Amino acid sequence: MYKYDEIDQQIVNERVAQYRDQVRRYLAKELSEDEFRPLRLQNGLYIQRHAPMLRIAVPYGMLSSKQLRKLGDISKRYDRGYGHFSTRQNLQLNWPKLEDTPDILAELATVEMHAIQTSGNCIRNITTDQFAGIAPDEVIDPRAMAEVMRQWSTFHPEFALLPRKFKIAVSGTKHDRAIVQAHDIGMEFYLDDNDKVAIKVWVGGGLGRTPILGSVIREHLEWQHALTYCEAIIRVYNLHGRRDNMYKARIKILVKALGIDEFRNQVEAEWLHLKDSPNTITEAELARVAKHFEAMPYETLPAYDLSFDAAIASNPAFAAWAKRSLHAHKTLGYRAVTLSLKPHGKAPGDATSEQMLVVADLADAYSFGELRVSHEQNLILADVKLSDIYAVWEKARANGLATPNIGLLTDIICCPGGDFCSLANAKSIPIAEAIQMQFDNLDYLHDIGDIELNISGCMNACGHHHVGHIGILGVDKDGSEWYQVTIGGKQGNDASIGAVIGPSFAAEEMPGVIQRLIDVYIQERTPEERFIDTVRRLGIAPFKAHVYADKNLSREVKNEAAHV
């Protein structure tokens, strides 16, 4: 993975000094709340319900064991012994003291980490596929470009105070795992007819209050122009995006208002001036960065391993876990392993300090000292030999990291919700926990098969509920917490936004509602169908009918209106 040179280190160190002085000025009352807000947000510091929340950047989800150990250490000393991995592949601390945050950042800087632009109205952490560099279906490893873009976007002076937050995702696979269509800018790398790396650029996607999938602004962009083309897009947005209403301020609203063709015309006109300017990426710079992402020193191994096959045959618990948690690898004899942060009855995405240390040890012992964070909020050891997998499982299982539910109903994607977040309308973690307990039967879970359930505590959609096969959105109705359910959302190349099934539910009804949706699927599915396929074939009607069968259907439908 990328290693800092003196320049990277100096920038991070200077940032710590700058932020330390900003906090000092705030505590000395030289900065008002309003003046401090954009400054602290650009450093990932929110003021939450109970305490500040600090969001630490994990650029495109890559971590070294050394970094994870530091995170374990920080979460123990400065927090309550755990951290929360978010849907943007970052780590959030829920209980740090404001006064401690400069010291936390100084400690992070010692392991080449920071919290720069993890919040605020600026270019955020660039995300990508958690299997980048190892996925068999990968065409281009997007990580070098993601790093080039990380550096370019860091303190970009023109885009420091945009109308609203700005999220970029990059992907280099046939099957998109980075939800590029749900980002302000999505970049899909591919090889063009001349075998040159090119980019398909999407713009104006996003979830939040107005969920919308992005539009293609350019089918073919040579990779050298990635930065200047982004500059053209973001300049048009910076100048013309709405600033009068934060709910209408994302780029998607501008793209929708102008229409993609007019928006494209403006961007292309701007780009004429920027194309080939010095921020055009050189072969040498890409090569310098790409060196950090060269293939690991893999051993030459056979495609099969006898001890692994024997363990699968003799140990059903191991086999059940392996079926869900192992992922194909480019290199013969290797697999990527997902460690579940979704044990039933615990907050999805949370890891204790001890678990972080265990995973760091596992990475050192079995996966070249590196790991990844997925946007599904799990941890991944990307390069494990087949012969080592049993040992990984044993140690993971002993530490609560081997729930065999990856990609299943209880692998819930969930925001921190009303327990922590001051934006939330409703709690999300207790709903996730209740659903996990309702489906706490592994055979049944495996029978239900591949399904994605996403929960957001408010329409800011940090839990990406719109693209969940089942999506749950917390809503506020007359001061109490209700939950609106959508089905038929999907991430990937054939992404779609879920449809609302009807009036919202009380918290205690939610496990039963999910049960009924699953019942309809089990009854109606054809042998090869996943939940999402059945929903797409049948539409929402049979699901809706069963869920509301014994409910008073005359109940108000006002929450549906709020969704539009």
Place this chain on the structure above:
Amino acid sequence: MSNLILKDHIVADDWTLVQLPKVEQEVRMQAGKVVMFKLTGENTTSVEQIVNTVIPSTGKVIVPLSVYLARKSELTSRLANKELGIWLATHEVLEHLTAIEADLNVLPLIGVHVERFADGRIFSIGNLLRTRYGYKNTLRAFGDVLRDQLFFLKRSGFDSYLIRADRSAEEALQSLKDFTQPYQGAVDNTQPVWRRVNRSA
């Protein structure tokens, strides 16, 4: 004591800022290059305001863009004497100025007023003035200008900053040096770091 920074020094301000007279505000329903709908909701300037704007008869003055556009003929001698600068707000359209002034360098000073700290349009405007329209003279940021914007303003082409009256310009000077070696090329240094230094070592 002056709160004006020019380059990296505090200097006396020998320009007089001319404001539009306050009126009851009307919301402009349109903005953007292609005017299609209310994008930004900023206020417009009325004809009365422009007519009623009082321009001191002597000394160096910075007049609002809208006043300059409408009353250019009465300002030609001031312009020739290098006593005339103009200022615009962040929602105003730069092309209105460039359409009537082929060479912006006839103006010794252009000011950009930022009403709220969080309004980052000022950075794009500075960039465009310097790179697109070749403006070489003093480019001044004023309004809600605080020290934590300065590094970005400098990199976006500004060389003068009128720090908000209740804050110390002396302290703000520190922030011009926040970062030694920024990553990306920008107005003040067009070369990105990988073209500036050899990083392959």
